[in-house]
Amino acid sequence: MTAAQPIGVGVIGCGEIAQLMHLPILHELPAFRIAALCDLSAEVMADLGARYGVAGLYRDYRALLADPAVDAVVICTFDHAPVVEAALKAGKHVLVEKPLGFTAAEARPLVALAAATPVVAMVGYMKHYDTGYRLGVERLAALGRPKMIHVHDFAGRFDRYPALYTQIRGGDVDPARLAAGRAEVEARVKAMLGPAHAAYHDLHMTLLMLGSHDLAVLRGAFGTPETVHYAAAPGPTHVMALLGFPDGVPALVEIAFGAQYEWWDEWIAVHGERAELRIEFQNPYVRNTAATVRIKEAAGEGPSERTLFGAPDTAFRRQWQHFAHCVATGAAPETPLAGGLADLELAEAILHALPERRA
Ligand SMILES: NC(=O)c1ccc[n+]([C@@H]2O[C@H](COP(=O)([O-])OP(=O)(O)OC[C@H]3O[C@@H](n4cnc5c(N)ncnc54)[C@H](O)[C@@H]3O)[C@@H](O)[C@H]2O)c1
Structure with missing residues (x-):
């Protein structure tokens, strides 16, 4: 990916918030391209894949993370921490819906991992x-x-x-x-x-x-x-x-x-x-x-x-614009994982x- 190319985003968890906010906004903003979808439901993915013209459909997020068309992921599943860990280890930029995790103990290593990984990692605190x-x-x-x-x-x-x-x-x-x-x-x-x-x-x-x-x-x-x-x-x-x-x-x-x-x-x-x-x-x-x-x-x-x-x-739209800015410039996100841990x-x-x- 170069600065001029849209950021390929893999959407992991295609339920309510992905469908109401993230997918339409990613589809609309020229800085992004929806590169892949992942959900437990094949029915949901087939429908959304056709609607947004996405070929990369995965039932397992690990397979999505191995897709070279995916530069970044948005994590909209129920349980976030294992997905954040795998995404950071795969070198993908990460936007994780709140909360960062269910306990501080599981979130703490994610903050350390993000600090050691040259990617943008932020929590979806859109407010x-x-x-x-x-x-x-x-x-x-x-x-x-x-x-x-x-x-x-x-x-x-x-x-x-x-x-x-x-x-x-x-x-x-x-x-x-x-x-x-x-x-x-x-x-x-x-x-x-x-x-x-x-x-x-x-x-x-x-x-x-x-x-x-x-x-x-x-x-x-x-x-x-x-x-x-x-x-x-x-x-x-x-x-x-x-x-x-x-x-x-x-x-x-x-x-x-x-x-x-x-x-x-x-x-x-x-x-x-x-x-x-x-x-x-x-x-x-x-x-x-x-x-x-x-x-x-x-x-x-x-x-x-x-x-x-x-x-x-739309706060979710501004959040994505900030994410694109951080990816393009290397700026630190305003809502980093450390804030999710503090909360x-x-x-x-x-x-x-x-x-x-x-x-
Ligand atoms: N920022 C906000 O205001 C806001 C609003 C609503 C929800 N959320 C957050 O977004 C997340 C999702 O909420 P939702 O309302 O969309 O829930 P949802 O249940 O409608 O959607 C979750 C989706 O994730 C899929 N999924 C679950 N585990 C998976 C896995 N291991 N691999 C692939 N797909 C998996 C499910 O099949 C489902 O489609 C939650 O963490 C919630 O806190 C944030």
């Missing part, structure tokens, strides 16, 4: 590339030292928005294979939780599948919190944690899965001495939208509130700060 989020982070500097940070993610209905797009689901995947994969992950998570916190498996999954985005946007704006002062679990997929930054600023994080809101309920609010700023995210499945930024501040001797809008764009470590620290609850 980092959201124009509204970036606008909000830019405006944060004017608030001075925060008195308090508040991160909230109750999400909303997940069934409405995927229905906006055509999706192919295969009926030809062996359920025993899927169950075996899930059991293997559960064993790793169980070992990480330990017997005293064994009952928090579902909470851990909520923290990773939903909350890792929120830990990442908090880290993107303020760095990594160093302390977990307090954590509580009001429900099996509902967690609250009070975190502390090295300069003493507290951050309250609350994440819950399962709300049936018709709106998308995910925001980060920063309370300063004289002003307040809140970045509100849009439903991630909706293309060409961006977060909004609400600022409350003084207007003379009275209060004022204004809303700034991020430029309409896993924080998620585990939150879980271990919860009251003991055995299975």
Whole structure:
């Protein structure tokens, strides 16, 4: 591949997020060419292969990694760590969907491997590339030292928005294979939780599948919190944690899965001495939208509130543009694997700060 040639991307795991976001965006951006597909379902691959004109169809990701037309991979399977490891060892550039892994222990060697491999390796924290989020982070500097940070993610209905797009689901995947994969992950998570916190498996999954985005946007704006002062679990997929930054600023994080809101309920609010700023995210499945930024501040001797809008764009698309830039220039990605590891470590620290609850 030369700088002028499109980057050949192999898509590993062709389910919902690959079909709704990665495939159409890769198809559309001239910097990329969809070089190969891999999924457990031959039905899904045949359909998508015909739709996107892709000849390289694989049931085993190792075979895709041996394809010389593949310069880079996007990993959209359930279990990411073994695929990231194999892709880095094969010398491919990597975009891995969040979370980087299910435990910090499995993610740590991946960070070391990526550092020793001359490829671009980044985590798919697309909210980092959201124009509204970036606008909000830019405006944060004017608030001075925060008195308090508040991160909230109750999400909303997940069934409405995927229905906006055509999706192919295969009926030809062996359920025993899927169950075996899930059991293997559960064993790793169980070992990480330990017997005293064994009952928090579902909470851990909520923290990773939903909350890792929120830990990442908090880290993107303020760095990594160093302390977990307090954590509580009001429900099996509902967690609250009070975190502390090295300069003493507290951050309250609350994440819950399962709300049936018709709106998308995910925001980060920063309370300063004289002003307040809140970045509100849009439903991630909706293309060409961006977060909004609400600022409350003084207007003379009275209060004022204004809303700034991020430029309409798709965060997943901007993420791919950044990936292409890093591949072309050798620049370090803004969402490297090390950030994915930091979020896993924080998620585990939150879980271990919860009251003991055995299975
Ligand atoms: N960035 C985001 O906002 C966002 C949104 C949704 C999902 N995701 C992430 O994307 C990943 C996939 O989520 P999804 O909703 O698309 O799930 P999904 O179940 O719809 O798709 C997963 C696909 O991977 C395939 N697969 C599983 N194991 C495989 C293997 N070993 N080899 C090849 N193919 C395999 C399955 O057949 C399935 O088609 C998850 O890790 C999730 O966290 C991210």
